Amino acid sequence: MAIGVGGLRGVNRALALAFALLVFGLLATCLETRAALAQDWSFESNLSQRMGYNSNLLLNPENEISTFSSQTTPEIQLSRAGPTSDITLLGRVDFNEYFNHSDFNSIDELGSLDVSKALSERSTVKFNGSINHDTTLESDQDVTGKFVDDAIRFTAWNANPSWEYLLSPIDRLNLSATYQQVEYQSAEKTDYQTYGPTVTYSHDLSELATVNASLRYSRFDPDDEENRRQDTYGGLIGYDYHPTERFTIGGAAGLSYNVTHEEGQSDESDIGYRFQFNMNYLINEQTRATVSLSRDTEPSGDGEEVTRNRASAGLSYQMTEMTVFTLNSSYVDDQETQSEDGVARYVTVSPAVQWNITEDLSLAASYQFRYKTVESSGSATDNGAFITLRYALPEVHWSGF
Numbered sequence: 310m311a312i313g314v315g316g317l318r319g320v321n322r323a324l325a326l327a328f329a330l331l332v333f334g335l336l337a338t339c340l341e342t343r344a345a346l347a348q349d350w351s352f353e354s355n356l357s358q359r360m361g362y363n364s365n366l367l368l369n370p371e372n373e374i375s376t377f378s379s380q381t382t383p384e385i386q387l388s389r390a391g392p393t394s395d396i397t398l399l400g401r402v403d404f405n406e407y408f409n410h411s412d413f414n415s416i417d418e419l420g421s422l423d424v425s426k427a428l429s430e431r432s433t434v435k436f437n438g439s440i441n442h443d444t445t446l447e448s449d450q451d452v453t454g455k456f457v458d459d460a461i462r463f464t465a466w467n468a469n470p471s472w473e474y475l476l477s478p479i480d481r482l483n484l485s486a487t488y489q490q491v492e493y494q495s496a497e498k499t500d501y502q503t504y505g506p507t508v509t510y511s512h513d514l515s516e517l518a519t520v521n522a523s524l525r526y527s528r529f530d531p532d533d534e535e536n537r538r539q540d541t542y543g544g545l546i547g548y549d550y551h552p553t554e555r556f557t558i559g560g561a562a563g564l565s566y567n568v569t570h571e572e573g574q575s576d577e578s579d580i581g582y583r584f585q586f587n588m589n590y591l592i593n594e595q596t597r598a599t600v601s602l603s604r605d606t607e608p609s610g611d612g613e614e615v616t617r618n619r620a621s622a623g624l625s626y627q628m629t630e631m632t633v634f635t636l637n638s639s640y641v642d643d644q645e646t647q648s649e650d651g652v653a654r655y656v657t658v659s660p661a662v663q664w665n666i667t668e669d670l671s672l673a674a675s676y677q678f679r680y681k682t683v684e685s686s687g688s689a690t691d692n693g694a695f696i697t698l699r700y701a702l703p704e705v706h707w708s709g710f
């Protein structure tokens with residue numbers, strides 16, 4: 310996809326901001342007192358090999374491609390834990406090969422940085438940043454957009470600094486910011502940037518219950534010819550309840566006000582509702598269930614923000630000391646405001662069994678069902694089966710600065 314002068318400026322701004330936030334995160338770890346110089350370091354690494362089959366790799370109703378695949382993934386993680394700060398650096402590379410469809414072969418990279426620093430007993434700063442170079446075949450990036458006829462490569466930058474301040478033993482204030490830039494190597498998708506701050510206040514009603522309120526502003530800036538921009542103002546009021554160590558539940562609801570600016574056109578605005586719901590329940594020593602629901606305005610690669618409803622549910626059951634069964638499912642829909650394609654829906658269901666052969670070696674077998682439908686274009690399904698062998702190398706620990 311060709312990048313014009315405006316796009317280059319956007320890339321330069323993104324790189325500058327990402328670098329500045331990265332420096333912010335690293336500097337946070339340097340604010341140690343002389344009495345707390347000793348740090349505990351750890352280095353973890355693992356190697357996994359996955360063999361799989363997909364009946365409709367592209368999840369396209371007209372271009373169905375069935376293929377066997379291989380994915381080799383080395384992963385490393387470097388961590389440092391200190392009296393007042395923590396830092397984790399993660400790196401992963403996926404070597405993907407599709408038999409008889411070598412045009413889909415890819416090498417995908419992921420790098421992330423997590424930093425936490427307690428400035429005082431009341432004040433803590435955090436930073437999370439990542440860069441993901443991937444394809445739409447192996448990622449959920451913009452999963453419910455239009456049907457595509459090829460694997461689309463993209464690069465996603467994310468930077469999220471935050472500051473939490475304890476106003477009192479039961480009151481907390483959190484200031485955070487989010488920046489994301491996504492670049493697609495295809496004319497079928499539109500590059501974009503989105504950024505903005507969030508303010509959250511929470512109050513403990515008791516040891517078991519907490520109320521919270523948040524205000525958010527975000528700017529969505531796609532790299533399109535119409536020079537379209539979208540501003541979103543939102544608020545949430547929520548309640549969290551955790552009566553036992555085994556059960557937690559929480560939810561929040563609020564409004565979202567969206568304003569669309571387009572060069573040479575009058576501004577358009579609309580108002581909608583947003584909500585979140587989460588539940589985590591350890592049913593017994595062997596079984597855990599999770600549920601998550603949400604509705605919010607999110608960016609998309611179709612050049613505009615969309616309203617997305619999301620739902621996910623998970624079940625984990627410890628069959629034996631060495632065997633675990635999991636069942637994960639998810640639903641997403643896009644209710645686009647400008648597109649004539651209508652609502653798009655995406656469903657996945659994935660049961661899996663994992664055998665822990667030793668402490669370091671595990672074998673997993675999984676099945677994945679995917680379903681996607683777009684009102685104006687029909688629907689498609691994919692059946693996938695995978696076998697994954699994973700070996701974790703011995704961890705390395707040491708003390709230093």
